[in-house]
Amino acid sequence: MDFEDQSSYPSGESGKEWPCLRQFCVFMENRVGYLHQLLQLLEKFDLRIIALSTVDSVDVAMSRIVLDNYERAREIFELSNYTFFEKDLIGVELPDDTQPYMRICLSLLQAEVNIDYTYPLLYRRHGRGAIALCVDDLDLGLKTLTEQGHRIITEQDLNDDDEYL
Numbered sequence: 001m002d003f004e005d006q007s008s009y010p011s012g013e014s015g016k017e018w019p020c021l022r023q024f025c026v027f028m029e030n031r032v033g034y035l036h037q038l039l040q041l042l043e044k045f046d047l048r049i050i051a052l053s054t055v056d057s058v059d060v061a062m063s064r065i066v067l068d069n070y071e072r073a074r075e076i077f078e079l080s081n082y083t084f085f086e087k088d089l090i091g092v093e094l095p096d097d098t099q100p101y102m103r104i105c106l107s108l109l110q111a112e113v114n115i116d117y118t119y120p121l122l123y124r125r126h127g128r129g130a131i132a133l134c135v136d137d138l139d140l141g142l143k144t145l146t147e148q149g150h151r152i153i154t155e156q157d158l159n160d161d162d163e164y165l
Contacts, residue, residue: 019142019154020088020154021066021091021121021132021153021154021155021158022066022070022073022074022088022089023051023064023065023066023086023087023088023089023132023134024065024067024070024073024074024077024084024085025087026062026063026065026077027060027062027083027084028060028061028063029059029060030056030057030059030060030061034061035061035063041076042065042067042073045076047069047072047073048067048158049065049066049122050121050123050158051064051065051066051119051120051122052065066089066158069155087134088138089132089133089134090132090133090134090135090138090141091123091130091131091152091154091157092130092131092133092145092152092153093123093125093130093150093151094129094130094131095128095149095150096128101131104133104145104150107148107150108141108144108145110144111140111141113136113141114135114136114137115135116134117134118131118132118134119132120132121153121158123157130153
């Protein structure tokens with residue numbers, strides 16, 4: 001797949017083969033119980049949280065969330081009162097290496113791709129975990145990691161991972 005030509009990426013239900021993971025950044029007041037309400041909403045609609053990272057300040061918090069079905073999640077967020085935006089991330093399986101993070105980071109460093117942030121995914125397949133990466137050049141990051149032999153995680157992989165949990 002040519003990562004430079006986004007028109008070749010599938011859309012709709014077949015979008016599960018899209019080589020990125022969709023992250024939702026949800027803004028809310030930083031008050032007791034607000035994160036719990038958000039998680040209850042997602043659970044109510046049978047969405048599985050694959051990753052969750054929360055950054056807070058005195059008054060507001062932003063939760064970065066990766067779910068197992070981004071199309072359904074988008075619909076839920078659009079119908080809710082939450083303010084949110086979406087961002088594409090690279091999901092990558094940790095390589096069988098004594099320093100798997102170092103190997104991934106070195107691959108991106110060699111291509112001069114900057115990592116903005118990263119966090120672990122609740123994913124375990126073939127005895128390996130995975131991480132989500134937000135990078136400054138998504139296409140080059142995908143191309144580089146693929147060429148270096150890293151396994152990219154898709155939404156379909158997240159759905160298939162149910163049997164391995």
